[in-house]
Amino acid sequence: MRLVADAQDLAAAYALRTCVFVEEQGVPAELERDAFDALSRHVLAVDAEGDAVATGRIAPDGRIGRLAVRADRRGRGIGEAMLRALLDAARDAGLATTYLHAQLQAMQLYARAGFVAEGPRFEEAGILHRTMRRHAGSAFAVDDMEAAVDTTVTLIASARRRLWLRTRDLDPGLFDHPDVLAALRGFSTSARGASVRILLQDPATVQRRGTPLLALAQRLPSVFELRAAVDPVDREFAGAFLVNDAGGFHVRTLGNRIDGEAATDLSGRARQLAQQFAPVWERSRACSEFRALGI
Structure with a gap:
């Protein structure tokens, strides 16, 4: 070149x-x-x-x-x-x-x-x-569902091997959107050693409602892991975020709202979010009830 x-x-x-x-x-x-x-x-x-x-x-x-x-x-x-x-x-x-x-x-x-x-x-x-x-090196606002879908697709596509998702109930309209599901399927089958860790605040709602993402996770258990927060302090967390290992993230202060802040090239902030995710993940429980659904 x-x-x-x-x-x-x-x-x-x-x-x-x-x-x-x-x-x-x-x-x-x-x-x-x-x-x-x-x-x-x-x-x-x-x-x-x-x-x-x-x-x-x-x-x-x-x-x-x-x-x-x-x-x-x-x-x-x-x-x-x-x-x-x-x-x-x-x-x-x-x-x-x-x-x-x-x-x-x-x-x-x-x-x-x-x-x-x-x-x-x-x-x-x-x-x-x-x-x-x-x-490059700056964040941008995500104001509506369409922007959230487009941002999420890029965060998945640009991930190297790791995705970390903290969400209340897998955000209907976002993580069941066809474009997002297609991006997750592509990532999970093409990235060597791919890992998607999903930390839920409200697994009961997810179990009751069901979602195509759970079916994808059930088919690819070596890639997708789901856990539920059990510590009372963890369960009070009001926000949500998706982080990848390439310096990208989408953070929402209120997990019941779709608007937030995102970046695809801010590795320092992305590392902070991944580090925030790690200890909560370790003290959370595996969502064995989803395997029992047979979905």
């Missing part, structure tokens, strides 16, 4: 973009090139023979775009490496916030890098997209 520094590299980047976006995806040629090309930093990846295999750009306002990987090189992690290189370029340019318009099929790639989806789907050059944003 290297920053484009001369006309030859830039021509190679343009040629690869034309191949991927215009010829392969049918984007009109007049839309593929725009005024931001002259203002952006471009990154190029070449193979051992010097042929371009991936490219991308970052604009002065922090927008990442035109990320293209040659068809015969996909599925090898080149796209993620290119994205990391673009984020490094953003950091070097002093950009704390980056954003992009993600094609729907590429959203998982960006979520793994800490980008959070926001707003509705929209069409760009005939292809459906969503805006995704990444806040």
Whole structure:
């Protein structure tokens, strides 16, 4: 990976973009090139023979775009490496916030890098997209259920091996949302040594109501562990949080409300929350009643 520094590299980047976006995806040629090309930093990846295999750009306002990987090189992690290189370029340019318009099929790639989806789907050059944003080293507000779902999906996707969830009753509407369940299934089956520890305040309500997450946990008992708080002080805890081992979290002061504060890149605060979780987990009881349900 290297920053484009001369006309030859830039021509190679343009040629690869034309191949991927215009010829392969049918984007009109007049839309593929725009005024931001002259203002952006471009990154190029070449193979051992010097042929371009991936490219991308970052604009002065922090927008990442035109990320293209040659068809015969996909599925090898080149796209993620290119994205990391673009984020490094953003950091070097002093950009704390980056954003992009993600094609729907590429959203998982960006979520793994800490980008959070926001707003509705929209069409760009005939292809459906969503805006995704990444806040480096800062927190952001989560105001409603849609934002909570999008944030949770990113926290799961960007986790390395560990997730810690403290919740009253698995938050109906959030942890039974299809996108969140899909993210948990993907994490639990693709992350080596994956672990999801769930600490409940009100297991009786969860048992009575049931939820698809319990069925997933029952199928993957080596990944999912559920315990219930029993200490009187622990049971008085009013909040809720989800933390991952990549510096991400979503904290809610009141667990019966969905609004709160989140980050995908604040490792110090995430460690504090994980450390807060650990002793409560150790003195809590296993939820054996869920296994007895046969769900």
